[in-house]
Amino acid sequence: MIDLKAIEGITNGSEDSLKQYLRALPPVDQVGVEARTAVLATRSIKNASKNWAIDLAIRMVDLTTLEGGDTPGKIKTLAAKAVRPDATDPTVPSVGAICVYNDMVKIARSQLDALGGQHVPVAAVSTAFPSGRASIEVKITDTKDAIAAGAAEIDMVIDRGAFLSGQIGKVYEEIKIIRDVCGDKAHLKVILETGELVTLDNVRKASYLAMLAGADFIKTSTGKISPAATSPVVFVMLEAVRDFYMISGQRIGVKPAGGIRTTKDAIKQLVLVNEVAGPKWLDPSLFRIGASALLNDFLMQRMKMRDGYYSSPNYVTLD
Amino acid sequence: MRIDVMKTYKLFINGQFPRSESGRVYELSDSKGKFLANPAHGSRKDLRDCVVAARAAFSGWNSATAYNRGQILYRIAEIMEGRSEQFVAEIVAQEGVTPAIAKKQVAEAIDTWVWYAGWTDKISVLNGSTNPVAGPYYNFTIPEALGVVAIFANGKPSLLNLVNGLAPVIASGNTAILMASEKFPLSAITLAEALATSDLPAGVINIITGKTEELVSWAGSHMDIDAIDASGLTSKQLKQAQELGAENLKRIHSFDGKASPLRITSFMESKTVWHPVGI
């Protein structure tokens, strides 16, 4: 949990002071960021480094299902997969969390507990996910419900309409309110939905806004909008948490979500973390990857690294 | 009978008409061997003063708008038109040609200014480009004046060659030091008088008369001269200029008498600018 005291004093929280603060942030040059991420994407991670990275990445996965068609059965199998991703190999660590809709929190929690997965938290998407188009009262209730049901992590969405129309204060206030609702019971991840903010300048500004309002994590996307967790977006967010640490002494986490489907993609993300925010962020407490299909690719890669030949999707379970 | 008032032919440096600091002159005869004038025998220090003046004038002239430079070149033509008779008389005296031929030369010289006046705001289109690089960058190349150019004008046709040398060099924004032909310097000085009464800023064109042999070695070795129009040099003098000019990699070019945009671009650099395209 971040120390809100440390953040107070950077701005006084008024819309004017926030606007002034965001306006004074250095601009981002999109092409320069893309060029840098393209170079970092060529990092070649082999052998022991790859094994290490895969197991770390598994521990960072927020194993996610966010479908209208989610059922208790679906949630139960997801919980089982989260605790023991590979039933045949006990050396595979549990994932970082499972991420579900509000009404599935309770069943997810009880199922995890039943399977010996007390250490795996449940994250709930909140605040009228994915659009965020509801009154603050609804958002508060949404969040309270999830926490009461056992969610230890809240993935809230910001009001992108407010952000894009310049109502910076409204975005900030909502995050603060949800932060208060979470209190010390739940970790707060703030979803910026960067695919709707479009520019990297906006990504930088929204990242700071969320951090100033008390986010524990800043998260790229809902997974419902494309593009989602592109390397340039994650890169800019990692720069933001790095520089925010220099200002406040607070380490804020980053969670890319959406579009990360292969081990290669995930390892590229870890390279970004390593070379932008720094090794301190290579920890599930400061970096998560929102994904579903990705986990099975990790397992197949793990088999390949262990056995020396490529596995088949037939050997990993579809949960 | 009235006694003519003879003209003292002096140098033209930074808009002024000084005598050579050396106090030297040399005797010039007409085509029939009769005394014509005592033009200044320019010294190394005179040349240095020319370079200082040309360098100082460069930034202003180079940053003037192309439209403005075009109007000033055209203004030079206007002023020359009014002094046609004097140019004709000097050409007849120096070159020993008929007044009709001299008149034609003056007309051509004036028209050459007009031709180059029209180039000032078009040369970038001719020699500039946008370059379709393989990446998210806007990339363009523009020609730019390169600085201070020393011009060795060829002898005959004496006036036309001066203009052929000067007009393309200053059209783009360079400043110039004209080394008048040793044998036919009078048109150069009269041209200077036309320039002085046009709108040309001081120092953009400086004119020195004297011994070509000396001027080649001084100009060739001067490190603040960026380029040489060597059209008026013998092959031996050219070699000397090239050897000396290598020390600061002067751009040295020679031309035939024809007016051409290549004469402008030969004394320009190309600058290429890259910028990312993004949001």
Place this chain on the structure above:
Amino acid sequence: MSNFEYAPAPESTAIVDIKSEYGLFINGKFVAPKSGKRFTTINPATEEVLAKVAYADLADVNLAVTAARSAFTKVWSKMPAAERGKYLFRIARILQERAREFAVLESLDNGKPIRESRDTDIPLAAAHFFYHAGWADKLEHAGMGNNPKPYGVAGQIIPWNFPMLMLAWKVAPALATGNTVVLKPAETTPLTALLFAEVCQQAGLPAGVVNIVTGDGVTGSHIVNHPGIDKIAFTGSTGVGKAIAKAVAGTKKSVTLELGGKAANIVYEDAPIDEAVEGIINGIFFNQGHVCCAGSRLLVQENFADELLEKLKRRMSLIRVGNPLDKNTDLGAINSASQLARIREISDSGDLEGAERWSPACNLPQKGFWYPPTIFTGVSQSHRIAREEIFGPVLSVLTFRTPQEAIEKANNTPYGLSAGVWTDKGSKILWTAQRLRAGVIWANTFNKFDPTSPFGGYKESGWGREGGRHGLAGYLKAGK
């Protein structure tokens, strides 16, 4: 393993077949040198000998020039331009096919990181041939009159910093415009040029159109002084460039020169700071700083210099120095012992003159030639490290207070090859770009190259341009 240490990821060298000994490539064939002499080329990262290479003396250069002349008069100048172009297209394609082989060989012989030879040098070399191939039958539109003519035999002397790319910059336009070539690669990096000779053979290029003579500066001077050479194209130091200019004085030889630089990289307070830091890194540490257009003088606005330098130092500490063939290496080996000595000598003068040196902690390999990424702060214009081209991974940091002062300092050098400017303000970019006396201005980027983009310097950084339409002018006599 507690940290994310990247395990070694070396590119395999199995793809290249380095011969123990190479001849000269004259008239379409590899021939033993008349000189009877050979010299060795080494891997600068390990000091291991890679191959023995033929040394061309005057007799060998004579043969090469004769072959080039004969190919020019009998074959190349008579061939329809479109057919000439097709040979260049073929070469471009073969370079793409054999790109990995070229990249590995380049990194072995030069010491540059495989990432750069693989992603920059070799793809750009192929692109240069592809671009110029298309010009071959369009020269009447090149702005050189209706019927421009080639000079004849071009003598081309290239440096060791981008061996294959500089070969392409020279050979592609020469061939496209109808000239034939005698090329001398640098003494320390001849191998990719010799592999290129094989490409010429595979492409079926007529014998004598491209001749490659290996050797040293003396070999180069035989080319420069040869009466059978019509055109000289040189890339290298300003000192040698001046000597060439002197040597050809009074001859009819046309000359283009791409020489040294001491580029200013101007960073204003309103720059996109993180990308500016990347640009500074790319500007001076790309190719170990062995780049004539390297952004070797950082001019940073004084009021935010501390912030920028903090970020720069942090970023420098991430630079991975080591085995050039490791795919994760950012900074490879210095090309030669003599270059390393030169870098040391000038850098040491920075210490003596009172500048403050900083390098991140890095373990340099025991064998080979290495220099850590280095910056000097507290540098003034008069310091040698601010005036002389170091040609290594050494950055001099100076400050300025106003845009005018930035321009004055940037232009206060006899060089004028390139410059950088970083600001988010469009009008200030153009204001600055207009005033910088340099042939290439990178605004909010640095060290970008493209065959369509003219490259070359003002002042003592050279004569002429390479690339784009402007580059063709160096190989064509204007038509009537």
